[in-house]
Amino acid sequence: MENNNYAIETNDLSIHYGKFTAVKGVNVKVERQKITAIIGPSGCGKSTLLRAFNRMNDFVTGCHVTGELLLQGQNLYGGNVDPVEVRRKIGMVFQKPNPFPKSIYENIAWGARINGFKGKMDELVEQSLQSAALWDEVKDKLQESAYALSGGQQQRLCIARTIAIQPKIILKDEPASALDPISTLRIEELMQELKKNYTIIIVTHNMQQAARASDYTAMMMIDDQRAGGVIEFDETKAIFTRPKDKRTEDYVTGRFG
Amino acid sequence: MSNQQTNYPEGAAFYSALRTRYRIASVWQSLFLSALLIAIVTLTALLYNVIDGAFGYIAYEYKDAPAEFTSTPINELTQQELLVILKENLSTGAYNKLNNEKPMEERSQADLLNLFLERLVRIDTKATWSMTDSLLRGDEIRAEVAEKYPDAILEFRSWLTPQFLVAPMSSRAEFAGVRTAVLGSLWLVGIAILFALPVGTGAAVYLQEYAPKNWLTNIIQTNINNLAGVPSIVYGMLGLALFVRVLEPLTSGAIFGVTDSNGRTILAAGLTMGILVLPVMIINAQEAIKAVPDSLRQAAFGVGATRWQTIWHHVLPNALPGILTGSILALSRALGETAPLIVVGASTFISLDPEGPFSKFTALPIQIYQWTTRAQSEFHAIAAGAIIVLLVLLLTLNATAIFLRNRFQRRW
Numbered sequence: 001m002e003n004n005n006y007a008i009e010t011n012d013l014s015i016h017y018g019k020f021t022a023v024k025g026v027n028v029k030v031e032r033q034k035i036t037a038i039i040g041p042s043g044c045g046k047s048t049l050l051r052a053f054n055r056m057n058d059f060v061t062g063c064h065v066t067g068e069l070l071l072q073g074q075n076l077y078g079g080n081v082d083p084v085e086v087r088r089k090i091g092m093v094f095q096k097p098n099p100f101p102k103s104i105y106e107n108i109a110w111g112a113r114i115n116g117f118k119g120k121m122d123e124l125v126e127q128s129l130q131s132a133a134l135w136d137e138v139k140d141k142l143q144e145s146a147y148a149l150s151g152g153q154q155q156r157l158c159i160a161r162t163i164a165i166q167p168k169i170i171l172k173d174e175p176a177s178a179l180d181p182i183s184t185l186r187i188e189e190l191m192q193e194l195k196k197n198y199t200i201i202i203v204t205h206n207m208q209q210a211a212r213a214s215d216y217t218a219m220m221m222i223d224d225q226r227a228g229g230v231i232e233f234d235e236t237k238a239i240f241t242r243p244k245d246k247r248t249e250d251y252v253t254g255r256f257g
Numbered sequence: 258m259s260n261q262q263t264n265y266p267e268g269a270a271f272y273s274a275l276r277t278r279y280r281i282a283s284v285w286q287s288l289f290l291s292a293l294l295i296a297i298v299t300l301t302a303l304l305y306n307v308i309d310g311a312f313g314y315i316a317y318e319y320k321d322a323p324a325e326f327t328s329t330p331i332n333e334l335t336q337q338e339l340l341v342i343l344k345e346n347l348s349t350g351a352y353n354k355l356n357n358e359k360p361m362e363e364r365s366q367a368d369l370l371n372l373f374l375e376r377l378v379r380i381d382t383k384a385t386w387s388m389t390d391s392l393l394r395g396d397e398i399r400a401e402v403a404e405k406y407p408d409a410i411l412e413f414r415s416w417l418t419p420q421f422l423v424a425p426m427s428s429r430a431e432f433a434g435v436r437t438a439v440l441g442s443l444w445l446v447g448i449a450i451l452f453a454l455p456v457g458t459g460a461a462v463y464l465q466e467y468a469p470k471n472w473l474t475n476i477i478q479t480n481i482n483n484l485a486g487v488p489s490i491v492y493g494m495l496g497l498a499l500f501v502r503v504l505e506p507l508t509s510g511a512i513f514g515v516t517d518s519n520g521r522t523i524l525a526a527g528l529t530m531g532i533l534v535l536p537v538m539i540i541n542a543q544e545a546i547k548a549v550p551d552s553l554r555q556a557a558f559g560v561g562a563t564r565w566q567t568i569w570h571h572v573l574p575n576a577l578p579g580i581l582t583g584s585i586l587a588l589s590r591a592l593g594e595t596a597p598l599i600v601v602g603a604s605t606f607i608s609l610d611p612e613g614p615f616s617k618f619t620a621l622p623i624q625i626y627q628w629t630t631r632a633q634s635e636f637h638a639i640a641a642g643a644i645i646v647l648l649v650l651l652l653t654l655n656a657t658a659i660f661l662r663n664r665f666q667r668r669w
Contacts, residue, residue: 056555061470088561098552100571110570111560158556165560 007032007169007199008053008090011068015045015052018062022048024227025067028218030169035191035200037210037236040220041251045228046203047095049220050171053201054090055083071168088115091162092171096178097154099146099161104129104138107146107157108164115165124164132160133190152183159190163198170194172202176209188213207252211240219248307648310641311416314391316402316409317431320379331370339369346377367420375432382431383409385634417642425608426619430628430635435643437607438624441523442592442650444611445620448527449534449591454584456531457538458573461580464539465546466568485536493600496529501601510615521602524614529601533594534587541587545579546572578665585658589651595622621647 008030015023023045030036038046048057055076057063069076076086099107108125117124125142129135134156138149146157155175162170172191176184191200191213204210210217217239219232232245243249266274323331326342334342340361344352355361355372364372374380383406386398391413402411424434468474505520506512508528549572557567603623611618621643628640 054559056558059554059558084561084563087558092555092559094552094555094559096552098550098556100553100556101575111562114563114566114570115561161556161560 005031007071008201009068009070011070013049013052013065013067013069015048015057015063015065017060021225021227023052023220024223024229026230028230028233030199030201031216032199033195033197034215035195035202035213036216036218037214038201038203038218038220039205039207039210039251040228041222042205043228044220044222046220047173048228049230050173050201050203051092053169053171054092055086056092058083088165089167090169090171091165091167093155093158093162093173093175095174097151097158099149099154099157101145101147103143104146104149104157105142108161111161111165117165128160128164129157131163131194132156133186133193134160150183152179152186155179155183155187156190159187159194163194167198169199169201172200174203174205177205184209207240207254211236211252219243219245219251221247221251307641307644309388310638311645312388312391313414313638314386314395314398314411315414315635315638316383316385316406316411318381318383318406318409320381321377323378326373326377331374334366334370334373336364336366336369339366339373342377343369343372351376371420371424371432375427375429380429380431382633382635385638416638417645421639421642422646425610426606426624427608428606430633430639433628433639435621435624435646437610438619438621438643439646439650441603441611441618442620442622444523444614444616444618445527445530445598446588446591448524448614449530450584450588452528452531453535453538453587454580457535457584457587458542458580460535460539461542461546462568462573465543466564466572481536481539485540488596489533489594490596490600492529492533493597495532496525496597496601500525500528508615513615515615518615518617521604521617522615523611523618526598526601526603526618526620527614529597530591530594533597534591537587537590538584541583542576542580545576545583548579549575578662581661581665582658585654585661589654592651592654593622593647595620595626598623599626621650 006029010026010028013023013026014021026049028036038050040046051057052065053069057065065077067077071086071089074081100110102110105125108128109121112121112124126135126139129138134153137153138157141148146154149157155178159170159175176187179187188209191202194200195215202210202214214236217234217236218230219239220228221231222228232239232243232248234244239248240252243252249255265271326346327334327338329338343361347355352361361369384402386394391398399411402409421434422439423436424432425437427433464474464478468477500508501520504525508520508522508525509515509518510522510524553571553575554567557571558564562570598620604617604619605623605627607617607619609616625640625643625647628636628643631637
């Protein structure tokens with residue numbers, strides 16, 4: 001199979017809202033089992049780009065995508081691709097923890113059930129919670145409401161829910177921005193565990209988090225037509241120590257704006 | 258304070274301006290308070306007016322004194338004694354007619370006592386007084402009755418009695434009840450809600466979750482909002498044209514083998530009420546669906562759910578309390594509507610319980626309307642009683658709405 005090292009590739013990917021181009025001409029190759037961070041100032045299209053990866057933008061009226069998004073050589077925006085299948089393969093964790101208003105157990109079992117999971121549900125729930133480092137905290141209250149958990153626990157439950165459907169890639173949209181520093185640290189530690197099995201793409205506002213936790217970093221910035229684009233994409237170390245673009249340097253060193 | 262020149266008032270000027278601001282605020286506050294007071298006074302007056310009419314003195318005479326039929330006091334008559342009295346004194350034709358409606362032996366003592374009073378003793382109401390008059394001018398009333406109607410019996414009566422609730426319609430106010438009307442109303446709102454709840458929810462789900470946001474959807478949405486404000490009589494005309502006339506084979510039950518009715522049935526009226534509340538139903542269900550946070554939909558889509566799975570497992574269950582609350586409010590509206598029922602052809606006098614969707618019917622508001630237009634004052638009193646019944650029904654429904662909302666409500 002071609003380009004085996006890459007989990008996902010974009011080929012001149014642009015995202016438009018009606019006539020307005022929000023993200024323009026993105027060309028990145030995301031490596032397998034690595035953590036790739038997307039950074040950049042507010043409104044530069046980080047989340048829009050991330051949502052394009054599993055076609056969550058399909059729900060936004062007037063939003064359309066040009067260019068190619070390749071998963072193992074297959075264009076996910078090709079005419080014969082079902083977005084439901086895309087989201088099954090590329091899971092997503094959102095900015096605010098959004099567990100279902102159901103029990104902890106059901107939060108994980110529901111996604112599995114609707115996708116036709118045939119194995120032992122109890123085992124899947126336990127494994128997923130183990131992988132999300134949440135099992136020990138909730139094993140005695142699986143039937144209680146997920147809303148009884150703390151924000152950090154809820155976010156890990158959302159990660160467990162995503163793991164349970166066994167995606168290839170996990171997208172995280174500022175997963176720790178609504179959490180306190182301790183919960184944030186746990187999510188970051190968890191990501192290091194998860195990258196053994198999954199490719200992770202994370203949007204973050206937090207420079208230290210990107211520097212600490214990611215292997216690759218994509219720097220985004222808007223141009224004079226207010227269209228966002230990736231201005232630099234490299235190993236995280238390189239982005240933070242010897243950025244090639246002056247704007248990246250200004251941004252990562254806090255001199256931006 | 259710095260010497261810096263500011264464009265804001267300082268010192269005395271500041272306090273003077275502040276006093277003005279407080280004065281304006283207190284004027285507005287008292288205006289809002291008086292608006293509230295007007296509302297409270299109006300509602301209290303409404304309630305008082307209704308209750309005032311439903312209780313009070315009544316002066317009546319017996320056309321034929323009970324003593325002419327029996328020596329036992331009226332209240333102590335047994336079922337057997339009443340049977341004998343009725344058989345002896347009623348004409349054979351009248352007795353057989355009653356017996357055909359329901360065998361006399363099977364009738365209860367209360368039922369027979371009513372027949373005795375209605376057919377033989379024949380109560381003749383001379384005058385009635387409101388509750389306020391009865392309480393404040395008791396002596397005057399007694400004097401007046403003693404002078405004008407020396408034979409009359411004066412008693413303080415509650416027109417709202419258990420008997421009033423279970424008795425069917427009667428041409429005499431003393432024996433009339435709301436049973437037929439209450440049953441008719443329940444049938445009506447039942448059919449209306451069976452029609453409007455699924456159709457309204459379905460339309461709302463389509464509009465909120467599926468319909469593209471374009472000019473056509475906008476036009477439809479605007480029209481639904483406007484339809485909610487169309488006068489109810491217009492829906493009555495629609496019901497008459499559509500359900501009573503065009504769909505007569507269906508609404509009369511002809512295609513189900515019912516032969517003895519026309520299109521003016523409970524079914525036609527119930528469906529009319531159904532379309533009447535449909536716009537409100539749709540708007541309300543839309544609001545309930547809108548209130549389900551988008552994060553929940555995204556969570557479901559994020560784990561690979563289809564749109565239908567998202568709607569069925571997450572959107573609808575979480576919108577349900579809102580939809581239920583709205584449907585019960587819609588139901589309250591259907592319960593109180595009068596005009597469309599008159600157009601669709603409610604019967605004003607009917608003493609048989611509705612037996613099914615193809616029966617003729619009457620409803621509480623129709624009954625109240627009919628009684629208030631009668632000349633005799635005792636009918637106004639039972640109209641007041643029926644209004645209380647209607648209000649209690651409405652309050653019960655609203656209480657159910659609040660209960661359901663609290664019971665199923667979820668928080669996120």
